[in-house]
Amino acid sequence: MYVELKNINKSFGDHKASDDVSFGIEKGKLIGLLGPSGSGKTTILRMIAGLEQQDSGDIIIDGKVVNNIPAAKREIGFVFQNYALFRYMTVFENIAFGLKVQKKDKQFIRERVGELIELIGLSGLEKRYPSQLSGGQRQRVAFARALAPNPQLLLLDEPFAAIDAKVRQELRSWLKDMIEKLGVTSIFVTHDQDEAIEVADEIIITNNGRIEQVGTPLEVYQNPQTAFTAGFFGQTAVLENYTDFHTFEKPNGAEKAFVRPEFISVTKKNEPQKFKSSAVEGTVERVAFRGNNMELSIRANGALLTAKRGLDAAEIHVGEKVDVFIYRLFVTVGEKAVLLENQSAREGSVFI
Amino acid sequence: MDKTQDQSKNAKIVKWLLISISTLFIAVMLLLPLVTVIIEAFRQGFEVYLKAIADEYTVKATLLTLEATLFAVVINTVFGLFAAWTVTKFKFHGKKLLTTLIDIPVTVSPIIAGLIFVLTFGRQSFIYPLLEKADVKIVFAVPGIVLATIFVTFPFISRELIPVLEAQGTDEEEAAALMGASLPRIFTKVTFPHIKWAFLYGVVLCTARAMGEFGAVSVLSGHIRGKTNTLPLHVEILFNEFKYVPAFAVSSILVILAVIVLIIRSVVEYHGKKDG
Ligand SMILES: Nc1ncnc2c1ncn2[C@@H]1O[C@H](COP(=O)(O)OP(=O)(O)OP(=O)(O)O)[C@@H](O)[C@H]1O
Ligand SMILES: [Mg+2]
Numbered sequence: 167m168y169v170e171l172k173n174i175n176k177s178f179g180d181h182k183a184s185d186d187v188s189f190g191i192e193k194g195k196l197i198g199l200l201g202p203s204g205s206g207k208t209t210i211l212r213m214i215a216g217l218e219q220q221d222s223g224d225i226i227i228d229g230k231v232v233n234n235i236p237a238a239k240r241e242i243g244f245v246f247q248n249y250a251l252f253r254y255m256t257v258f259e260n261i262a263f264g265l266k267v268q269k270k271d272k273q274f275i276r277e278r279v280g281e282l283i284e285l286i287g288l289s290g291l292e293k294r295y296p297s298q299l300s301g302g303q304r305q306r307v308a309f310a311r312a313l314a315p316n317p318q319l320l321l322l323d324e325p326f327a328a329i330d331a332k333v334r335q336e337l338r339s340w341l342k343d344m345i346e347k348l349g350v351t352s353i354f355v356t357h358d359q360d361e362a363i364e365v366a367d368e369i370i371i372t373n374n375g376r377i378e379q380v381g382t383p384l385e386v387y388q389n390p391q392t393a394f395t396a397g398f399f400g401q402t403a404v405l406e407n408y409t410d411f412h413t414f415e416k417p418n419g420a421e422k423a424f425v426r427p428e429f430i431s432v433t434k435k436n437e438p439q440k441f442k443s444s445a446v447e448g449t450v451e452r453v454a455f456r457g458n459n460m461e462l463s464i465r466a467n468g469a470l471l472t473a474k475r476g477l478d479a480a481e482i483h484v485g486e487k488v489d490v491f492i493y494r495l496f497v498t499v500g501e502k503a504v505l506l507e508n509q510s511a512r513e514g515s516v517f518i
Numbered sequence: 519m520d521k522t523q524d525q526s527k528n529a530k531i532v533k534w535l536l537i538s539i540s541t542l543f544i545a546v547m548l549l550l551p552l553v554t555v556i557i558e559a560f561r562q563g564f565e566v567y568l569k570a571i572a573d574e575y576t577v578k579a580t581l582l583t584l585e586a587t588l589f590a591v592v593i594n595t596v597f598g599l600f601a602a603w604t605v606t607k608f609k610f611h612g613k614k615l616l617t618t619l620i621d622i623p624v625t626v627s628p629i630i631a632g633l634i635f636v637l638t639f640g641r642q643s644f645i646y647p648l649l650e651k652a653d654v655k656i657v658f659a660v661p662g663i664v665l666a667t668i669f670v671t672f673p674f675i676s677r678e679l680i681p682v683l684e685a686q687g688t689d690e691e692e693a694a695a696l697m698g699a700s701l702p703r704i705f706t707k708v709t710f711p712h713i714k715w716a717f718l719y720g721v722v723l724c725t726a727r728a729m730g731e732f733g734a735v736s737v738l739s740g741h742i743r744g745k746t747n748t749l750p751l752h753v754e755i756l757f758n759e760f761k762y763v764p765a766f767a768v769s770s771i772l773v774i775l776a777v778i779v780l781i782i783r784s785v786v787e788y789h790g791k792k793d794g
Contacts, residue, residue, distance in 0.1 A: 217692055238698035250689035254711035263707075264697035315697060 167226075168193035168351050169214065169319060174223035176209055183209040184220065185375035191368075196345050197353045198366030198383075202398075206375040207355040208247065211321050214353070215242050227319065243312030243350075245322040249304050251296040257283070257307050258292040264315040282310040285344070302333045309341070313348070320345070322354040326361065338365050359399055363387065371395055389505070396496035396503035400426045401472045410467040411492050412444040413509045420504070423495040430473040432462060433489045434480055444510040445489040453484055466490045555773055558766035570767035578744045579752035580771060582660065586735070586748060587728040590667040594724055598675025599717075603709070605676075606683035607691065617680070620673050631669055632737025635662060658740030663748060666734035671727045678720030682713050715790030722786060726779045730772065 167190035176184035183206045191197050199207045212218040214225060216237030224231050232240055252260050261282055265275045283289055286306035296304055305325060312320060325341065326334045342365050345352050356362050362369050363383040371378040371386060373394045379386050390396035397404065408423035409416055432448075433439045448466030455461075459474045462482060471490065475482065482488060493511055496503045560567055570576065605617055623631065639645060639656040649656060656662045686709075694704045710717075732750040739746040741755065749772055756765035 215696060217696065237696050242696065244693065244696050246689050246693060248689065250693045252690055252694070252708055255707075263694065263699070267694075267698045267703070311693075 167191065168195075168228060169353075170224075170226040171210070171214070172224040172226070174210075174213065174220045174225065176206075176213060176218070176220050182375045184213070187223070187375070187377055189370055189377055189380050191351065191353065193351050194349050195351060195367045196342065196365065198362035198369045199353055199355045199372060200359060200362040200366075200369050201357060201372030201378075203357055205372040207357075207372055208323055209375075210372070211244075211323055211353065211355055214319075215244050215321055216240050217244075241315075241318045243315070243317035243320045245305075245308045245312050245320070245325055247323040247355075248328065249296075249308040251304060251308055251311070253296055256293050256295055257288060257299070260296070260307055261310045261314050263311065268315060278314060282314055286310045301329045302337055305329060305337060309344070313350070317350065320350050320352040322352065324355050324357070326356070326358075334361075341365070371398065373398075390496060390503045392501055393498035393503050394501075396424045396498065400428075402426055403469060403471045405467075405469050405495070407467070408495060408497065411446055411490075414492075414495065414497075414506050415509065417497065417499060417504060417506075419499045420497045421499070423497045423506075424503075425471060425492055425495045427461070427472045427474045429492055429494050430471055431491045431493065432464065432473045432475055432482070433491070434482060435487060435489065437480070437489075439489050439491065441491050441508070441510050442489070444508060445491040448488055448490040450482055450484055450486045450488060453482060464488065464490055552773055555766055555769050558762065559770040561766075562763050566763055567767045567770075570764035571771065573764065575744050575747065576752060576764075576768055576771075579747045579749050579768070582663065582747065583729055583749040585660075586664050586667040586731075587725055589664045590671050590728040591721060591724050593668050594672045594675050595721060597672060598679060598720060598724075601676040602679035602683055602713075603705075606680060607688055620676055622673075623670050624673050628666075628670055628731065628733025628735075629737060632666055632734035635666055635669070635734070635738055657738060658742065658746060660746060662738035663735050663746060666738045667728050667731050670731050670734050671724045674724040674727060675717065675720035678716045678723070679713050682716040683709070686712050715786055718786045719783065719790065722779055722783045726776060726783075729775055729779075 169191040171190075172188050174184050174187040175182070185206075187206075187210060199210060201207050209218060213220050214227075216232070216235065220233070224233060226232065227240065252263065255263070258279055261279045262275050265278060270278075279292075283292060286309060288303060288306060288310075291299070291303070296307065299307065305328075309322075309325070312322075322341075326337055329337060338361060341354075354365070356365075366383060368381065369383055369386050370380050371394070378392045379390065379395045381389075386395060387399055390399070396402070402424045405411065405423040405425060408414060414423075431439075433445070439445055446466050448464040448471070450462055451465050451470070452463035453460060454463075456474075459476060460482070462473045462475060464471045464473060473490070491511075492508060494505060494507045497506050498504075559570075601616070601620060605613060636657050637643060639649065639662070641657075654661070656665065690708050691704050694708045699707070730750060731748075732754075735748055736751055736754075739748070739751055741747060741751060743752075743755070747755065749768060753765050753768050753772070756768060
């Protein structure tokens with residue numbers, strides 16, 4: 167493990183921002199720290215960087231316990247949530263700052279900064295001030311500034327939050343390529359699940375100051391271990407009484423269930439339905455065109471379900487009665503989540 | 519149609535009315551006295567004016583005023599920077615109390631401030647024997663005047679800086695610190711560029727106030743001509759002796775200094791706004 171957190175606790179007043187946080191990160195990986203607002207993501211990042219001191223627990227970087235090593239000596243690059251570029255310095259001066267602090271010679275600084283400016287595709291804008299750049303350009307400068315001193319670990323706090331949707335998409339893949347190319351171990355914070363799934367090699371899910379689950383995007387998506395993770399991804403619907411939908415067993419202590427759109431098949435009354443006896447009737451409340459599919463909101467057994475339907479299937483209208491069949495769902499047992507297959511469709515497979 | 523025309527006409531009248539009232543008010547309350555000072559100063563001709571200004575005591579008073587101002591500005595600059603930096607960049611207990619304490623000189627009457635210093639350093643104080651042993655004279659001496667001036671003007675710089683520093687937050691400093699920059703480097707390269715104009719503005723205000731200070735200095739000075747008289751005190755003495763022309767002549771020095779400060783102020787403000 168390149169970076170390791172062991173039983174980290176941190177409180178602000180009586181609020182526990184980190185509650186027994188432990189995880190490890192391998193060298194060269196790009197890690198997504200994903201969780202709702204206020205779940206303690208920034209706090210974790212700041213403690214790794216040394217900008218905040220944990221109340222208890224150890225932080226280990228490259229085999230060394232860094233608890234007592236000041237931020238400046240940890241060789242960490244940090245991209246702040248709002249970039250925190252030096253407003254009264256040009257793009258060049260911003261990127262050169264860390265190198266000047268290290269007293270590198272002028273020639274070296276010029277070359278290194280030139281290289282980085284080339285890398286972020288901002289050649290010709292060296293003399294601009296941050297206020298004269300677009301959001302995306304600022305983000306790239308912040309990235310280059312953090313990378314200039316050649317850090318062993320790069321931390322990015324919501325690197326795309328302040329950028330509009332279209333550019334964000336572009337920057338995401340740009341950043342992923344960049345980090346892969348440079349091979350620098352990186353942790354980025356986000357509260358956007360799509361972003362985490364798309365960019366990260368591994369996702370760490372935080373909630374309420376605790377770590378809920380660690381795994382590859384596919385693992386955490388397909389096999390949520392906790393109730394929170396099960397409900398966090400996708401457009402999940404919550405079923406308070408899932409046994410109203412046939413035919414699911416009821417494990418001991420089972421409470422409510424989460425259903426994702428891809429777990430549901432919707433058929434018109436006149437269409438064949440393989441599991442007719444296990445389907446329930448629902449009323450379509452909303453139909454929305456989503457580009458490559460239709461999104462249906464269906465009221466069945468009192469619950470509001472979200473389902474998808476291909477564009478080549480027969481059209482469904484608002485108010486129509488349809489058959490709803492649920493292939494599988496996540497049932498919560500206390501804090502845990504358990505995947506249940508519909509018993510009448512054990513052999514039926516579902517694609518995500 | 520007619521109605522809207524009427525309305526815009528009314529608005530125009532109101533506008534001109536307000537402008538005239540403000541202009542008239544400023545003319546009567548501010549310009550007239552200033553012009554009067556200059557006219558009175560030159561009433562008996564340029565030579566008399568020069569003589570009044572070149573008078574030994576006037577020159578000494580001018581020098582003392584400049585000396586007290588210089589001390590006050592330098593010391594308050596250092597203090598103001600430290601106080602503003604401490605209050606905005608660190609978290610600690612008693613921070614609220616500190617910011618409130620900084621404002622005391624603005625709320626306390628200068629005369630009271632002067633009296634406090636007399637009580638603290640004068641004959642009846644328990645510190646007095648110590649001072650006497652060390653041969654330091656504060657009350658009715660130059661150090662007292664300098665102290666009083668510092669006291670009265672000390673919030674000016676920090677009060678200008680605190681809002682600017684607060685608005686800026688600590689992110690840029692953190693970013694710089696993370697890259698290993700030392701505190702002096704962070705201050706000169708990252709923080710100071712932000713507060714440059716607010717800082718200069720504070721210095722200008724502090725200078726203006728220090729030059730004109732009368733109340734606290736009056737209590738502490740003892741009015742010893744040629745020794746502990748600042749310009750404002752000198753004007754008062756001349757005036758009380760019915761020497762009107764010299765009194766106005768000396769006043770005109772203060773007026774000229776004030777005008778210079780005002781011009782610097784406008785320049786600073788203009789640049790501050792431009793830099794945003
Ligand atoms: N300096 C601080 N003083 C007091 N409370 C703090 C401080 N920093 C964070 N907190 C609290 O700790 C909790 C976690 O904050 P943190 O900034 O780590 O959340 P986050 O997951 O980064 O949220 P977001 O997605 O909104 O940025 C929040 O409840 C926050 O109010
Ligand atoms: Mg955050």
